[in-house]
Amino acid sequence: MSRHQALQLSISDPLTRWRLLLGEAAQGCLGDLPGEAQAADAALEWLYGRDPDRKARGERSASRHGGHEKSQLTTPDWINTIHELFPKEVIERLEQDAVERFGIDEVVTNLEVLERIEPSPSLLRAVLHTKHLMNPDVLAAARKLVAEVVRRIMEQLATDVRQAFSGSRDRRRRSWVPVARNFDFKRTVQDNLHRWDPQRKKLYLDKPAFMSRVKRHTEQWDVILLVDQSGSMVDSVIHSAVMAACLWSLPGMRTHLVAFDTAVVDLTDDVADPVELLMKVQLGGGTDIAKAVGYAQSLIHNPQKSVVVLISDFYEGGSDHELVRRVKTLVENGTQVLGLAALDADATPNYDRETATRMVNAGAHIGAMTPGQLAAWLAEKIRR
Template sequence: MSQVTGLDPLTRWRLILGEASDGACRSAGCALSADAIAMDAALDWLYGRDDEDGSRNISRQGGRGDSALTTPQWINDIHRLFPKETIERIERDAIEQYAIDDIITNPDVLSRAEPNETLLKAVLRTKHLMSPDILVMARKLVQEVVRKLMERLSREMALAFSGVVDRRRHSRFKIASDLDFRRVVKDNLKHYDPQTRRLTVEKLHFFARNQRHMKQWQIILLVDQSGSMLDSVIHSAVTAACLWALPGVKTHLVAFDTNVVDLTHDVDDPCELLMKVQLGGGTDIQKAVGYAAELISQPEQAIVVLISDFYEGASPAMLIQRVTELTAQRTLVLGLAALDSTAEPAYDRDMARKLVAAGAEVGAMTPGELAGWLAAKIGR
């Protein structure tokens, strides 16, 4: 949800007039909130390049943040803080008036950029502004970041679905959580040094895991593609790709705003999938849940994972009804207010409580935690 809509008139005028109006605003009792300070920093980063006489000072990098913003950070900030129409105006000014186009038009900048999630999000938010040749370079950057995310999650996914620990057997696979601590200590006690009080470990032992035998399950990921959910969109694409590779699991990935788009045919290529996602727009959650219900072949072997901030732009009553119908047929419904590396969501808590009352489980998870949750439900 955009923060600008909740600003009082004095704060709005302070953001419009800039730092020069600080004294007058303080006299009128205007104190900037944390969000307003972030907005001020983002606006000053761009419009602070103008000197008082109206001339352009390209070297000036204003702002009230703890550190100077980079272009990718700035792009991500304005998408988090401002409504869509404001974002479009700010981005247009950045490109047309201030020539800040290093991320979308400058191949040298993209070729030197270190692939990371911040840059990935900036690319996904501005890909519609890129020329075809720049888009090719941006796609390579997206591929590299996605590759690293998939490597990490694939290990967590394999561990989650590998079965329970068997303490009667040992394995050559070295997984930290399966360490046989007692045997390691016992076998290496002869290397204990009383003077330094240190134990030198020459050999490690790890428990084996029983093979998990699963029935055929259907997992449907419904992903809210509004701008505030971009982190979750990225990790949902990676999660779907990892689930796709698991035996016994049929995976669907569906993105939605006011429309529903089935992305399942691209789920094995998360880079291509992310490049197709259209961020922004309204939110019709109940329509997406209704679409998921139509995909289900065996209700008791299906899991619907709704990844959204739960701010329903259509019919809250219909959303609750659809979730109630799913849980009544013994389909598992998990509502995730966030699916990302931090799992720190901002969401409609009232709607979340209603979803729980309708039989859903609601929370926020990292992709690894979701893998563990799914494995526990499937393997029970």
């Protein structure tokens, strides 16, 4: 019997489940835990015993329990224990809380832990925040974790980008390629009317019909992604890197990726390799958005065929006036300017609304998007 199976057997008792849920404070009422439930309690206490709110509730902190097994767990021991005891969804939540809620950097700076831990977006964020603390061996293991998470994100995003840029549907032409998004409902009904069953009141389909898509051609466009690499924008940095890699492969488009804080770093040479790109990003520091927009201006050769996507929370550490002036100049020259307060899977922004409003008044579009929504927006503006 595995430890996970033994734990499931131990917690079949409702009182045992309540004891695990309520923690050590309930031991006096509910008694000692049986079997592997003790190990599960130790693992949970090792993590959630760090909660500063426990002191306010009159509970003791796990860090004060000298000599108790739960306080002797090392980070690798804890990782191994939770992987043996808990199901995958619980493991992911525990690892996420360890990194994001309690700031246990060792989860992503310890080689043994990195080789064991399950890749996830929360761990990718942690690696980007702490990679400067890693020795070469740990950094190599972290790179593998980054590569796996990026592969998963890119797999989904590449589909969204292909769909957005695949051309408009042509209802006049039939396609023999069965693609769901090209399904022709009207033609399918017409072609199968002879299969109508009046008694059952059902239409039976023999062959569904699909529309073809128009291949649209365009002059060369420049798409410039300006990415704020302040610590709060880490999710947007990740998705910008993957987005740039997907756009890079599209014909008729030159994609530039530029990261900035108070300095501006052009990462375009690495845009085809989002893993390498992310490992070069330096999170944190101040913000000079106007300088980044000025650099974007220097990259533009044909304003009428250029799009600048500024991904930032718009908290300007430089000159607000200069930022708005440069945005206005871009728009007046014919460049499309899109300001995104968030570019990630949730598109939930936290940004300086006053600066954003001034940019709107200067002619920029402001919003928050998922990468798929950005792909659709770009496809519409470029009118391929």
